[in-house]
Amino acid sequence: MGPDFKMNIELTIEKIAFGGDGLGFVDGKAYFVEGALPGERVLARIKNDKKNYGKARLLRILLPSPERVEPPCPYVRACGGCQYQHLRYEEELRWKELQVRESFAKELRADAPFIQPIRRGPKEYGYRQSITLHRTVKTNQKPHPLAFIGRDNHSFVFIENCMLADENLKSVFAAPHALGKYEIKRVFKIGQDKGIVSSEEDRLYRVPLGGEVFWAHSRGFFQNNLDVTELVAEEVAEIVRETAPSRFIDLYSGVGTFTVLSAPKIPELCCFEQSPYAIDCLRRNLNERGLPGAIFRGKVEQMFPNFWLGNRKEDSFILLDPPRLGITPQLAEFFSKADMITNLVYLACDLQILLRDLRIILSKGNYRIRTVVPFDMFPRTKHLEVLAWLERA
Template sequence: MALKKGTVLELDIESTAFKGKGIAKVDGLAVFVPGTAPGDKIKAMITRKKKSFREAKMLELLEPSPVRVEPVCRHANTCGGCTWQHIPYDKQVKYKEQHVRDHIERIAHLSPDIVQPIIPCDDSLYYRNKMEYSFGTRRWLSEEEIQQDEFVDDSAFAAGLHAPGRYDKILNLKECHLQEKISYRLLDFVRNHCIEHNIPAFDTHKNEGFMRHLVVRTSDYTDDLMVNLVTYRDESETVQKLADALLDQFPGITTIVNNVNDQPNPTAIGRFENVLYGPGYIVDRIGNHSFKIHANAFFQTNTKQAEKLYEVARQYAELDNGGHLFDLYCGVGTLSLFMADKADKVTGIELVNVAIENARFNAKENNVTNAEFVLGDMKDTFNELFLEKHGHPDCVITDPPRSGMHPDVVKQLSNLKLDRLVYVSCNPSTMARDLKLLKEVYEVESVQPVDMFPQTYHIEAVAKLTKKG
């Protein structure tokens, strides 16, 4: 069969692929279909033609898979926040573990037997400590509205999440189950307040309006609750009235800030910030260390699961006898500080200046005196001159971005021939690519998947490497 774009056909979904798409086979050719589950029989239309595969859109679910369940949220089939709510959680983690095994075998050319059973999340819903909602003047239409013959107006004050792949349209949320239940209630209150008081949403096409984002931060270890109102202009009277109304309705709020982003970029980070109520930060904890988390600071999104991830990294680092630890891509230093009590010295390296400032601040706040943090681009900074100045590590932990490590960093780690190397990854495919190179010098002993983001296809993994010979 010629599977050209627009072809409609029936498919049997056999398994899942990375990024959560179901896989069907037609004459040996893989067809990837989002929103499906293994065992589904569907009618689909080919939407993209590539040399070695096809992508398709499900038009109709002909026979649901035995594993398929009814999503908790009404938006699950439309929203990009949760892509796997139609799959029960015990199956989600098995699919994720298999994805890691596939990457290790297919990309790294290592035995999949080194992959350990996945560490699941205790809470498959309401696990996030931060949600960033957006406001807009155009709402995303439902499939039913799109299929209507008559015109459906999409202009509205919309509050929720960006529709998948669209920066300019907002899925107007009526519920959300990713953060504590108060999070959606705050969003709904702000939306209604703005409509009632004629406060306009920001229009991304015209670069005008007012409300841009609502960011809600909660703490797992305290009762702290932050509301961050991100606006296009600095209008103190408008935001203060909204803040007062929020405090009246939600007395549990401990701080409210207003980030003013008067630039065309869509970020929720303001050019400057006004504290409207409280200290301007919340406090949370990972391990034995407390962290002051300001509105724009990075912090692990799933606090309790981050502790499990870090504990695996600490076990793999084997720092019982101390030694000098390097933490590459250290961010705000959470992992560095988690390791500090086991090491004689910790040296963190990070590209982002504000992250280094936060790391130094966090070390001081927690009375950690054996950690230093160095600003620099890893591929340029992590070299022989750096080692001469800061010393040679006994162990390195690397926690790179989704793109993995730069080839120069991989080469330097190979040249070091460390006794122990720990690789923390948020993208097992790029980790497997790097492990393929590192295995020339190191034995990859173990890979531990850790699920940080239930209801999504995302999966973290930690690899333990030791020097060969």
């Protein structure tokens, strides 16, 4: 039996678990300690003791790791946004890559050779092109400062600046904002002229990315880390070149980022997207370049299976870039069975969700994993982007 709830424990941290907590053992039982690093000897207080594992709060570092650095952000303890600021960035990258390798090995019994080294952009801070701030008072029509939600998931953290955000967003943090009656949060983004666009507005704006300038909407999705998005688009373009499809199917296409950047020369382009904000921009982004794209409006899970059953084509290339929650089990099941799909690239911003969906897609033995590429799209946070290329077995 492990130690009692609320008891202090002394342990050596062995690794960083998915999510950024340090992991160590006491009497064979695993304990997750937020803020502790591998190699460190720490004193921690148990705050949540389950049958097979526990969570503990870091009280004191008895023996620090040489990889430990002072977090540069003054809000890091209260704010829930960053999990890795206390670790050297190169080590964060190494641990994230290892998490991908271990997760694929454990969850899919898939050996690591096809997993490529993690790719990173030039910035470890100042990369976010968009931030979301939350309402902090009940009656909100009068201007008041907005805030991040804290590490405890409910308190507000008022800040003067976020180190992850592009410096051009700085002015929005401390400024008072008058929200609409039903507005509980507001998104602020950077446009082409470095001007700020907010979700209060209902308008189009332009974003330069990968040598192109895209139309985007103030209330729609656009990629947050532009440098790393370029790397992802280059990787997709490379796979497209190698497989030379006659049709590129962009599922959850958004404004058409990957169709435009990775597959503009493919003869037949099909984009599936449900958001009216994105579709308006998608149409402009295709038309402006004279790209002959067909736009399918609505939910991918409802439209794509019927489309495919009526339009099977062996040399189609399918890109899946769903929201964080991934695809439905039914759609994953459809992919697992669909014959004639030769190349499927799944781009995910949540590793666990990707593994969940791949387990279903791979379950019938119709595909093999050709390559997996992790991208550090969200430095200093627990998140990462993973591309998995499946080809017909």
